[in-house]
Amino acid sequence: MITNNQIAETFEQIADLLEFQGANAFRIRAYRNGARSVRDLADPIAGLMQDPEVDLTKLPGIGKDLAAKCRELVEHGTIAMLEELLREIPVSVLSLLRIPGLGPKKAAVLHRELGIDNLEQLAEACQSGTVRKLKGFGAKTEEQILKGMAIAEAAGQRIYWARADEIAQRLRSFLSSCEAVRQLELAGSYRRGKETVGDLDVLVDSSNVNEVMDRFQQFEDVADVIQRGDTKMSVRLRSGLQVDLRVVPTASFGAALQYFTGSKEHNVLVRGRAKELGLRVNEYGVYRAGENGEAVGPSIAGSTEEDVYRAIKLPWIAPELREARKELQWAEQGELPTLITAEDLIGDLHMHTTATDGAASIEEMIAAARQRGLRYVAITDHSRRVTMANGLDPKRLRSQWQQIDKLRASIPDDFVVLKGIECDILEDGTMDLPDDVLEEADWVIASVHYGQNQSRERITERIVSALENPHVDVIAHPTGRLINRREPYQVDLEAVMRVAKQHGKILELNANPARLDLNDVHCAAAKAMGIPIVISSDAHSVEGLDVLRYGVLQARRAGLTRHDVANTRGWPELKKIMGHPHAKQQ
């Protein structure tokens, strides 16, 4: 069955090809909006279409045409219009667009005038000096293109948020020591807490642009200055990451922060709303709009983000929610959720030790968890099927539990250690450990690690049967995806959630930066169904416990509050909300 992601990517490809053709910019945007709308949908379009009652044009950004194209794609696996486009434009020319500074117009000229289809041919044309002869191109353009080759070849690689955070924090402390810097914020997708980050946006409040830019240039990771103007400067780091710096005056800092935090789509809505109110919003402030929509008079807001939102009669909206989903509607109606924070988490219910593939002992994990302010942990090593990790059989598992029993005596009463297991859901749908063993556990995680290429029906059945097992508490990393590395396995999450709800089970938001599984859309769907989410570290070392905050960011983007997340509660309360019939602890 075709996934929403595949549909979205098809629409994106059409948009790319239309852009290359020089089509109407708003038509192109309509395809991109449609792609986003499909991606934001928790239920697969292909499934929805089975129901004759469902009208796809009710989805935002999907009209008659895109609905028909969805149908065509689901029924025929392709779209005639896309096939037609692909006959006219070799798909390889799209790689030209990945060169910084080369957009659809210039790429189209290269294709039309010089017959260039791919990056290799483009490099040759630049080296032989034929590109500079084209109208609108020059020697500098050739130079820029050649310089951008390596970037284009490695393009599309967005780094994990956690990696961006490491760079961002170093950059922040480096720049903050510059006296000319009055305020500093990182904006963009980093501030919105997206799973991956394509570049960093740094915003500085200063009246001494040159001093700030000089300092920026001295950051140890800087490999290259891409551009430097009066307010804006861009560099490329040695890692290939681009960092953009903007320097603005204090009066504009909030407007600029709002603007550069995005998302682009959120800002379109913000500006549209401003327009309705007779205002104009740009990165310098909020202004009254003249007859032709131009800014008139002094700014009426701009020094803080709160002011900017207030000017358009909205409360401040957390950056994680600024994706043009429901946030404006919530803000208008006073229904913005109070998002969960990292401090709200008081337990961690998924971690490994040296008994299997972890690097630290049970004692070390407990000490580290207490040091981090947690009040309970579950020790959840792998089960025997995971031979690579030296998974536990019933005998070794019971001996680990005896060890935990002994340890409990030496641990203060205010900290709870749970006897847990991450038990594999085998390829045939049975659990890797017998019921009489699982029954003795305080906390049972069920996971799919093997047979990820099975059919959608099979994998769904496996997970559903695990949920029907009375001893299972939670499904770990429910889609199995690894960001940038592995697609999710095929699974009917709607069916999984229905059964989870029915049996009072929990779903995991695995906080490992490479997993972040469930994603934001699915977490929001779980919340809507009243299924609790547990944010877990899946730590394989002491440091592994620190990833919980990445999971919290993901939960915030899903609009989750502390009430939606199970491990914001103490263990006894958590046990109660689950109706945990087999819990032995306390």
Add this chain to the structure above:
DNA sequence: GCCGTTTTCGGCCCGACTGTTTTCAGTCG
């Protein structure tokens, strides 16, 4: 191509920087 308490046409967010230009187009975010 989408959308509509300014509805079925005419809008659709906005500014900085660069290179190739003699006043602006293309790209980017």
